[in-house]
Amino acid sequence: MLVVSDEVRTAVADLRPVVALESTIIAHGLPRPRNLRVAQELEAVVREEGAVPATIAVLDGVPHVGLDKDQLERVANEDGIRKLGHRDLPLAVATGASGATTVSATALLAARAGVRVFATGGLGGVHRQWTQTQDESADLGLLARTRITVVCAGVKSILDVAATLERLETLGVAVAGFGTDRFPGFYLADSGHPVEWTLRTPAEAAEVMRAQDALGGPDAALIVANPVPQEQQLDPVLHARVLDEALRECEERGITGQAITPFLLEQLVRRTGGASLEANLAAVRGNARLAGRIAAAWAGR
Ligand code: PSU
Numbered sequence: 001m002l003v004v005s006d007e008v009r010t011a012v013a014d015l016r017p018v019v020a021l022e023s024t025i026i027a028h029g030l031p032r033p034r035n036l037r038v039a040q041e042l043e044a045v046v047r048e049e050g051a052v053p054a055t056i057a058v059l060d061g062v063p064h065v066g067l068d069k070d071q072l073e074r075v076a077n078e079d080g081i082r083k084l085g086h087r088d089l090p091l092a093v094a095t096g097a098s099g100a101t102t103v104s105a106t107a108l109l110a111a112r113a114g115v116r117v118f119a120t121g122g123l124g125g126v127h128r129q130w131t132q133t134q135d136e137s138a139d140l141g142l143l144a145r146t147r148i149t150v151v152c153a154g155v156k157s158i159l160d161v162a163a164t165l166e167r168l169e170t171l172g173v174a175v176a177g178f179g180t181d182r183f184p185g186f187y188l189a190d191s192g193h194p195v196e197w198t199l200r201t202p203a204e205a206a207e208v209m210r211a212q213d214a215l216g217g218p219d220a221a222l223i224v225a226n227p228v229p230q231e232q233q234l235d236p237v238l239h240a241r242v243l244d245e246a247l248r249e250c251e252e253r254g255i256t257g258q259a260i261t262p263f264l265l266e267q268l269v270r271r272t273g274g275a276s277l278e279a280n281l282a283a284v285r286g287n288a289r290l291a292g293r294i295a296a297a298w299a300g301r
C-alpha cells in the first residue's frame, strides 16, 4: 500500500536523519519548468545537511515516500496530476490515480513511514472568507492528530493568519518561531502576529520533540516557523497591494475550493513580476535546510 524507497527505509531503520518533502508545491504551487529544478534543489539542500530527502507523492494509485529521478519528473511535468489532501488518499489508491500530496497527505504518509521531520513552504489554514465559505485547510486538523515536526515559513499569506493561529491553538498544535518571536508571513519575515515560543537551535527543536514523546497526550505536530531571510523577503508594500488585487480577482472569477491556493499563488507571481516566486523559493530552501539540521539533531537522540 505504501512504497518507501530503499534509501529512505534504510535511513529510517538505522535512525539516520530523513526529511519529508511535499509535492503539491512542485505540481501546483510553482510554474514549469522551474518546478522540477526546485524539487531537485530542495532534495540537494536536505542532502547537504546530511539528511536523506523523502519527497512524497501518489503515482498510479501507489503512495511513494522517496521518489527516484523519473518519478520526480512525473510529478513536475505530467498533466492531470491531482492535488491530494489526506482524505483523497484512499480514493487515489483505489482508482489508480496520480497526485501530488498537500501538507496533510504528506504528513500522514511521512508519519506512516516513520519520518518525523517535514519541510514545506507555507501551511494551509483558515481562508479570509471563512464565515461564508467555511474554507479551512485540512492541514490543520491532520496536524492536530499526527506526530510530526513541520518546518514552514508560516502559513500562506493569502490566508487569515490570525484566525489560523487561533485554530492551531484550539486544535492543540504546538507553534514556535525559529530565532524569532514573530510568526513569519511566508513571503515576509513577519506576518504581523507574535508567537509565544522561540527556539534558537535545531537541538532545541529536537528536545521539544523528545518532550512531546515523553509527555504523551494526543499525537499532535510541532510547527517550527522559520522566517524567510529579511533580505530575501518580498517588499511588504508590494505584497499588500498585489494580494488585495489577487483576492479581488479570485472573487470576481468565482474561483473556489482546492483551486483557490494555486490560483492566488500564480496571480501573485504574475503581479509581482516573479518577485513572489523568488521569496517563496528562498523560504522553502531555508526550511529544507533547517529541517535537515533538525532531523540530524533528532537522529542523534
Ligand atoms: N504553500 C505553497 N504552495 C503550495 C502549498 C502551500 O507555497 O502549493 C500547498 C500545500 O501543499 C498545502 C496546500 O498543504 O497548499 C493547502 O491547500 P488547501 O488550502 O487547498 O488545503
Ligand code: MN
Pocket: 135, 136, 137, 138, 257, 258
Ligand atoms: Mn480549502
